[in-house]
Amino acid sequence: MFDQILPLYGIQPVESDVQLFGDGLINRTWKVTHQGKGYILQQVNQSVFKKPHDIDQNISALKSYLSKTHPEYLFVSPLQGLSGQSLIETPEGYFRLFPFVENSHSLNVLNKKEEAYEGARQFGRFSKLLNDFDVKQLHITLPDFHNLTLRFEQFANAVTHASGQRKEKAKDLIAFIMAHMDIVTTYKNIVERNEIPLRVIHHDTKINNVLFDQQNKGICVIDLDTVMPGYFISDAGDMMRTYLSSANEEETDLKKVNVRKDFFKAIYDGYMEEMGDVLTPAEKNYFIYAGKFLIYMQAIRFLADYLQNDIYYGEKYEGHNLNRTKNQVTLLEKYLELEPELEEVIGKIAIQ
Incomplete structure (x- = not known):
């Protein structure tokens, strides 16, 4: 699967390390490391989200707005593939690739x-x-x-x-x-x-x-x-x-x-x-x-x-x-x- 998807973003699979990432219950998610850079690859769960293009258009509209009004805000949005699209359709389903935010982490449990x-x-x-x-x-x-x-x-x-x-x-x-x-x-x-x-x-x-x-x-x-x-x-x-x-x-x-x-x-x-x-x-x-x-x-x-x-x-x-x-x-x-x-x-x- 990755051999077909990653090249659509200009990433060579043989030069990449791909590992399952996180414990999300809806979308399937992997961390991709390529030439020292980290990415998050995600497959949209179409049994939950019936119209993936609606999600893509929402995120694109918000990104455009925030880039003009609040460019300092870190808005983590999908990267464009070689086709210029940020939502890639394949025989396996719909995929997005996000930049991995270095030196960041998330919490699963609140202790403080x-x-x-x-x-x-x-x-x-x-x-x-x-x-x-x-x-x-x-x-x-x-x-x-x-x-x-x-x-x-x-x-x-x-x-x-x-x-x-x-x-x-x-x-x-x-x-x-x-x-x-x-x-x-x-x-x-x-x-x-x-x-x-x-x-x-x-x-x-x-x-x-x-x-x-x-x-x-x-x-x-x-x-x-x-x-x-x-x-x-x-x-x-x-x-x-x-x-x-x-x-x-x-x-x-x-x-x-x-x-x-x-x-x-x-x-x-x-x-x-x-x-x-x-x-x-x-x-x-x-x-x-x-x-x-x-x-x-x-x-x-x-x-x-x-x-x-x-x-x-x-x-x-x-x-x-x-x-x-x-x-x-x-x-x-x-x-x-x-x-x-x-x-x-x-x-x-x-x-x-």
């Missing part, structure tokens, strides 16, 4: 609040720099990705058609989801009343989508396939879902699932350092809601998949998605319990 701060600041900076970009220029690369109204409808349909056995095992989780439908109602109001604006949103703010320098300071964000129009609650909420707990979504010992208040403050501080002058008053009022929005949505996605016999996420062991749901429900419960204290954190910052 300072890392959460840096991650939040970088995602905030990304949206801030693109604040004046016409979001209507962007294609929707994953339709309804964070549409909570639709996700709840899919969940309700899964409950209706689930087997009696699975429904019985999940009855307490189903009851919890139904008891917190106000989270869905709030989202519906946001959309129907146009309460907050659409922005250029990353939509996948896991910490491993931030590049850090050798001093563990944030450099830029990467993995731009999900960049599309959206609400800030998607980015802020995904950071809370993935940064707040010292245990990830795979943890089955629910006593380890927690909400670190100092990490919440770090997320708020980092994101608002960049976006504080950009967000509207209405958006700022929804900052804490963002966490509820994303944690709740992920819980119902895991639970819907369990009720539908694990057709989307799959399962590595029996009851995998049921355990993932319990994990996210526990995280949401603890988040809701701390909500008054989180309000106090934001209030104290606001009056400083």
Whole structure:
């Protein structure tokens, strides 16, 4: 495969070292080293991203805009092949080649609040720099990705058609989801009343989508396939879902699932350092809601998949998605319990 792809970029395979890279779950990724230079070769997962050209056009439009308005920003975009195209179609699928950012690294686990701060600041900076970009220029690369109204409808349909056995095992989780439908109602109001604006949103703010320098300071964000129009609650909420707990979504010992208040403050501080002058008053009022929005949505996605016999996420062991749901429900419960204290954190910052 590499013998056919690399020459399309002027890279000789016999002079190159190619190794699998990273632990991404969607696209296949390799690091290519050629004549002392590093590159990242990536194959687009077409079962997830149905229109790779839409992603390519989005990234090209953002690159053009940032090169004119903020040329100092490191925007990691695909290199052009010999054909002049940055998305190469082959019999094996679609490929992109990125420059490897030397002296950089990414994190898979957050151990320090300072890392959460840096991650939040970088995602905030990304949206801030693109604040004046016409979001209507962007294609929707994953339709309804964070549409909570639709996700709840899919969940309700899964409950209706689930087997009696699975429904019985999940009855307490189903009851919890139904008891917190106000989270869905709030989202519906946001959309129907146009309460907050659409922005250029990353939509996948896991910490491993931030590049850090050798001093563990944030450099830029990467993995731009999900960049599309959206609400800030998607980015802020995904950071809370993935940064707040010292245990990830795979943890089955629910006593380890927690909400670190100092990490919440770090997320708020980092994101608002960049976006504080950009967000509207209405958006700022929804900052804490963002966490509820994303944690709740992920819980119902895991639970819907369990009720539908694990057709989307799959399962590595029996009851995998049921355990993932319990994990996210526990995280949401603890988040809701701390909500008054989180309000106090934001209030104290606001009056400083």
